[in-house]
Amino acid sequence: MSEPLIAARAANANATLIVLVGNLHARQTGGVSFAPDVTWMAQYLVRAIPNLATFDAAYGRGTAWVCDQTSCSEQPWGRGDDPGPTRITQDPTRDDHGAVIYSGHLHVGAIAASKPAS
Numbered sequence: 001m002s003e004p005l006i007a008a009r010a011a012n013a014n015a016t017l018i019v020l021v022g023n024l025h026a027r028q029t030g031g032v033s034f035a036p037d038v039t040w041m042a043q044y045l046v047r048a049i050p051n052l053a054t055f056d057a058a059y060g061r062g063t064a065w066v067c068d069q070t071s072c073s074e075q076p077w078g079r080g081d082d083p084g085p086t087r088i089t090q091d092p093t094r095d096d097h098g099a100v101i102y103s104g105h106l107h108v109g110a111i112a113a114s115k116p117a118s
Helices: 002-011 041-048
Strands: 055-060 062-067 072-077 087-089 100-102 104-110
Touching: 002 041, 055 100
Parallel strands: 055 104
Antiparallel strands: 062 072, 087 104
16 A cells, blocks of 8 residues: 555655555554554555655534444544634644654544445
């Protein structure tokens, strides 16, 4: 997953590279309780791309299209009250050792489920 991004950045060193991924892949450090040995995409990127910034999505209560082992459906989602406006905040999240997990947050306001394309 990270190799094409590292290559694209190497070929365009002065360009801004924006990649939208789920929050776990944007983690600059590992150590999540349910997958302690996983190396997330941003961990590879941060080794190859100086000044990498990653952002964790922050959103208000709404709905999301969620799949589990048995089915997929629209479900209530979100636990905060982040009504907007859409913005980026540079408020780093750090682990217990002070290492940066995320450089900040991408605030998107309330979310609404969108069924996957069929």
